[in-house]
Amino acid sequence: MIYTCTLNPSVDYQIETKQLELGTLNRVQDTAFYPGGKGINVSRVLKNLGVDSTALGFIGGFTGTFILERLNEEGINTDFVIHDEPTRINMKVKTAKEETEVNGSGASIPKTYQEQLIQKVEELTADDYFVLSGSLPPSISFDFYEKLSAMCDEKGVSLILDIPNRSLKDLLSFRPFLIKPNQAELSEILEKEINTKEEAIKGAKELIQFGARNVIVSMGAEGAIFVNEQFTAKAENPTGTLKSSVGAGDSLVGGFLASYNKSNDFLEAFQYGVASGSATAFSNDLCKKDAVDQLVSQVLIKR
């Protein structure tokens, strides 16, 4: 079974407006609410691609209820720890020119609730994948990532890490099956500029040395690279019109896992993941299977 874990979920409030001007009244053209947070997005993408998963993490309040209802409607298994404070709301503003994001910091999670989540992860076995994705809420420290990663390592659970944290390097000794920093995150982790695919491949190889088993660096409109101990590959995106790139990285992870789960083939999974990321970038919500299947042959992979 694939488990996703979102420690800091969100309701994503997407706004489309002709322009966004600070210090004045802006009126919007279009709005939509989506259940958000990186692990939740991975579960939603997996479901869209025909693969079941169970979404774990913390949710609470009226926003948490919204997330739970939407995931239930979509037929996604959930096993969240429910707390009292509302889950955060993240604003995603799209104008004709650019995308702007304002992410909340997150709810306060008491220690007893943190312990409840640990108990759920205790149940996982070596047949499972555990996708630990997204930021930490303010009341939880980096040790929590360490604790969950160490548990996966001990039990032989395949760990996928997609955390926007410069200390990701400190988790690589737990031998994650896959990590997926984006270009900016890789720069932060390695404390150097990453501008090209060649630089990203070099950087990803450093992360393999630290213990990661497979590394994908996503590079937005430029595509992505894949590195493991056996080979490296570059991917170019298919062409299309950008609608919203929110969740593109999570879609890459979801698409990769959906394909790898069936084929055990890294290159095929990488290609399908990139097609999923692009299909999300070309739509308002997360990618749907038809769109991914249409794009996949247009993703150019070079080993």
Ligand SMILES: Nc1ncnc2c1ncn2[C@@H]1O[C@H](COP(=O)(O)OP(=O)(O)O)[C@@H](O)[C@H]1O
């Ligand atoms: N503008 C775009 N056009 C086509 N594909 C895109 C675009 N933005 C993102 N993607 C696809 O989605 C993947 C993940 O996007 P990226 O923005 O790098 O991740 P994150 O959301 O984690 O920052 C990219 O590697 C690419 O394949």
Ligand SMILES: O=P(O)(O)OC[C@H]1O[C@](O)(COP(=O)(O)O)[C@@H](O)[C@@H]1O
């Ligand atoms: O936990 P963080 O880093 O604040 O990210 C949460 C946000 O990231 C998202 O999961 C989207 O992530 P990506 O665009 O990186 O795939 C949103 O749904 C959510 O608002």
